[in-house]
Amino acid sequence: MSENAGQAGLRAGANAVVNESYSFACMRCGYGWEQSYEIEHHTDAAGHEFVLYVADGKIVPSPLSKPTCQNCDGHIVRIMRPGRVESARNAAHRPGRVPPPAGPVEAPVAQDADDKRDDHHWHLSDLLHPFQRKAS
Numbered sequence: 001m002s003e004n005a006g007q008a009g010l011r012a013g014a015n016a017v018v019n020e021s022y023s024f025a026c027m028r029c030g031y032g033w034e035q036s037y038e039i040e041h042h043t044d045a046a047g048h049e050f051v052l053y054v055a056d057g058k059i060v061p062s063p064l065s066k067p068t069c070q071n072c073d074g075h076i077v078r079i080m081r082p083g084r085v086e087s088a089r090n091a092a093h094r095p096g097r098v099p100p101p102a103g104p105v106e107a108p109v110a111q112d113a114d115d116k117r118d119d120h121h122w123h124l125s126d127l128l129h130p131f132q133r134k135a136s
Helices: 084-093 124-131
Strands: 014-026 032-043 049-055 059-061 075-078
Touching: none
Parallel strands: none
Antiparallel strands: 014 032, 014 075, 032 049, 049 059
């Protein structure tokens, strides 16, 4: 789901910076997008570790906690590995990738040995016949 590019250079106060990218798809409106993040690993004065997500030079909330659709502000968003949105867009624009529409299909009609399929009406006794005991 992420693309780790190793350390990208330490910022002020950061112990490490890791680059990760994600693809997102909104399940509400169908919008898809990709975003890269610099994840800065820090340690506060009390010695507790925390991370900051930076996208386009701005600190943003973690995309994994509650992603928001950039198109409709919906929160039903699927997170995928990077490149999924781009590959779907490319596939949609390739000629010849969509199969032609199917024509009408006729289901075969099973024929009885005596070809009396329309003449027979089922009765409850016909259905129970296999379960009846034979008299001996």
